[in-house]
Amino acid sequence: MGEIGDYVLLNPAEMAEADRLTAESGVSYARLMENAGTAVTEAILERYYQMPVLVLCGPGNNGGDGFVVARQLKEKGWPVHLVMHGDRAKLKREAAANADAWTGRIEAFNPDLVSDADMVIDALLGAGLDRDVDGELKTIIEAVNAARKTVVAVDVPSGVDGGTGAVRGAAIEATLTVTFFRKKPGHLLLPGREKAGEVIVADIGIREDVLGPIAGTLWENEPAHWQLPHADPAGHKYTRGHCVVVSGGPLQTGASRLAAEAALRSGAGLVSLAGHRDALMVHANHVTSIMLKEAPQWSALEQVLGQTKARSVVIGPAAGVGQATIENVSIIMQSGAAVVLDADALTSFADAPEELFRFIAFDPSRPVVMTPHTGEFARLFGEIEGSKVDVARIAAARSGAIVILKGSDTVIAAPDGRAFINSNAPAILGTAGSGDVLAGIVGGLLAQGMPGVQAAAAAVWIHGDAAQRFGMPGLISEDLPGILPEVLEGLV
Numbered sequence: 352m353g354e355i356g357d358y359v360l361l362n363p364a365e366m367a368e369a370d371r372l373t374a375e376s377g378v379s380y381a382r383l384m385e386n387a388g389t390a391v392t393e394a395i396l397e398r399y400y401q402m403p404v405l406v407l408c409g410p411g412n413n414g415g416d417g418f419v420v421a422r423q424l425k426e427k428g429w430p431v432h433l434v435m436h437g438d439r440a441k442l443k444r445e446a447a448a449n450a451d452a453w454t455g456r457i458e459a460f461n462p463d464l465v466s467d468a469d470m471v472i473d474a475l476l477g478a479g480l481d482r483d484v485d486g487e488l489k490t491i492i493e494a495v496n497a498a499r500k501t502v503v504a505v506d507v508p509s510g511v512d513g514g515t516g517a518v519r520g521a522a523i524e525a526t527l528t529v530t531f532f533r534k535k536p537g538h539l540l541l542p543g544r545e546k547a548g549e550v551i552v553a554d555i556g557i558r559e560d561v562l563g564p565i566a567g568t569l570w571e572n573e574p575a576h577w578q579l580p581h582a583d584p585a586g587h588k589y590t591r592g593h594c595v596v597v598s599g600g601p602l603q604t605g606a607s608r609l610a611a612e613a614a615l616r617s618g619a620g621l622v623s624l625a626g627h628r629d630a631l632m633v634h635a636n637h638v639t640s641i642m643l644k645e646a647p648q649w650s651a652l653e654q655v656l657g658q659t660k661a662r663s664v665v666i667g668p669a670a671g672v673g674q675a676t677i678e679n680v681s682i683i684m685q686s687g688a689a690v691v692l693d694a695d696a697l698t699s700f701a702d703a704p705e706e707l708f709r710f711i712a713f714d715p716s717r718p719v720v721m722t723p724h725t726g727e728f729a730r731l732f733g734e735i736e737g738s739k740v741d742v743a744r745i746a747a748a749r750s751g752a753i754v755i756l757k758g759s760d761t762v763i764a765a766p767d768g769r770a771f772i773n774s775n776a777p778a779i780l781g782t783a784g785s786g787d788v789l790a791g792i793v794g795g796l797l798a799q800g801m802p803g804v805q806a807a808a809a810a811v812w813i814h815g816d817a818a819q820r821f822g823m824p825g826l827i828s829e830d831l832p833g834i835l836p837e838v839l840e841g842l843v
């Protein structure tokens with residue numbers, strides 16, 4: 352397990368600052384560029400035998416890195432063709448110096464050069480991308496993608512915005528991307544993640560201590576960020592905490608049961624399902640260690656929360672959209688328990704999101720975690736401009752809740768601006784009820800007193816790891832709770 356700083360994600364402005372601070376400390380840009388090119392060359396030599404290669408260089412420092420790679424591969428005896436997009440005479444400083452050091456020809460683009468190569472090095476655009484690609488550049492990118500060669504991208508696949516993961520007009524589809532110092536958000540956010548292929552982070556001599564002044568607040572979600580609660584030998588089920596999950600009606604019990612099972616497997620000392628008697632009769636046919644508490648309406652739920660001393664409550668999975676859920680949420684929010692708001696608990700406030708945000712603000716000392724998928728998110732927050740990270744951060748600040756914005760690139764954002772991008776979830780998680788399991792894991796961790804942001808980030812990672820451990824098609828949500836012990840065992 353690495354240090355937290357290992358997983359910070361730097362946007363282009365922060366990366367430029369890292370370069371600048373390193374240069375101030377005496378490491379020249381020329382040295383950084385040489386190291387960057389060398390890192391790409393080494394990654395290629397470690398993975399591939401010699402083959403005909405086409406290096407595509409752009410008009411900036413990304414192109415400069417490309418000239419370094421071309422020179423080094425040629426020195427190793429590789430057959431290298433090099434195309435430059437842009438005006439050679441306009442190259443600046445280190446990029447110009449490396450173009451001067453290139454002893455081969457600089458050729459004009461022609462699709463045959465792509466067909467004749469077995470590998471393409473994409474050094475067209477990196478952190479300097481500031482507009483959509485079009486014209487000849489777009490033609491080159493499309494020709495490379497159509498040819499389906501091995502493609503090694505320098506820093507980011509050209510056309511992918513390193514800060515947001517957006518594709519600006521067109522983007523290279525890489526087999527391997529070698530980036531420098533730290534990953535960028537665009538390597539993890541869709542669609543950038545899909546374009547990048549395997550991502551390697553290379554040390555190019557940028558000083559670790561630059562991270563202090565940069566003070567990044569976005570990380571890849573990794574176990575280094577959180578500490579799971581451990582079972583205290585002197586503790587008992589009550590000290591481990593009680594999680595109450597609100598049930599749906601008799602024909603909608605499955606979702607809350609999945610959440611309850613996941614909460615118990617995540618280490619909550621006790622878990623209760625609360626709801627109408629009819630619904631509890633259905634649950635009774637399925638559950639054993641999970642308790643059943645009658646709570647036909649908000650006043651009974653209030654009593655259940657008091658009697659159980661609930662430390663966390665999960666509401667939303669198939670809870671029903673409407674007034675009854677709004678009233679239940681209102682009572683839960685006043686109980687002092689940590690809260691997970693999922694699915695119907697979010698949709699119930701589609702017409703009055705400010706009312707929900709007022710409930711959240713009622714007691715800022717207890718964590719509230721929201722787990723919307725993109726549809727639920729839009730119902731509550733409308734259309735927000737920006738990357739998935741921007742959008743989740745804005746929603747967290749607006750609502751006062753920790754927001755888990757789900758998807759294969761789930762973002763966890765806190766009201767204070769801290770955010771994490773999760774990268775371990777396999778596509779098989781897209782199965783009915785898997786979000787209910789996630790909500791239950793968050794509830795189970797909160798019941799044990801884990802701080803809200805940590806519980807949210809940990810739950811998302813644990814959920815992804817459980818699916819990875821299942822590791823084959825055919826995963827159904829019922830499988831997930833049973834895999835949690837193995838996941839948790841791997842984390843202690």
Ligand SMILES: NC(=O)C1=CN([C@@H]2O[C@H](COP(=O)(O)OP(=O)(O)OC[C@H]3O[C@@H](n4cnc5c(N)ncnc54)[C@H](OP(=O)(O)O)[C@@H]3O)[C@@H](O)[C@H]2O)[C@@H](O)CC1
Pocket residue numbers: 367370380383384385387409410411412413414415416475476477478479480481482483484485488505506507519531555
């Ligand atoms: N800094 C360092 O110390 C180190 C940096 N390193 C490397 O430098 C890279 C960043 O270099 P960079 O800043 O020169 O930007 P880069 O991505 O090459 O773009 C160049 C120019 O392209 C243009 N342009 C933009 N968008 C466009 C579009 N859509 N279509 C067409 N043109 C477009 C725009 O110029 P314009 O046309 O606006 O004049 C822009 O300025 C970084 O990714 C890493 O690989 C490493 O060597 C390690 C040390």
Ligand SMILES: Nc1ncnc2c1ncn2[C@@H]1O[C@H](COP(=O)(O)OP(=O)(O)O)[C@@H](O)[C@H]1O
Pocket residue numbers: 694724757758759760761776777778779780781782783784785786787788789814
């Ligand atoms: N393609 C995917 N790759 C990885 N994770 C996914 C993918 N699709 C969905 N998921 C995850 O599966 C869960 C689905 O949750 P949700 O949409 O609420 O489903 P449900 O309501 O059926 O429980 C979320 O945690 C989401 O991040």
Ligand SMILES: [K+]
Pocket residue numbers: 413473474475476477504505506507508509
């Ligand atoms: K590139």
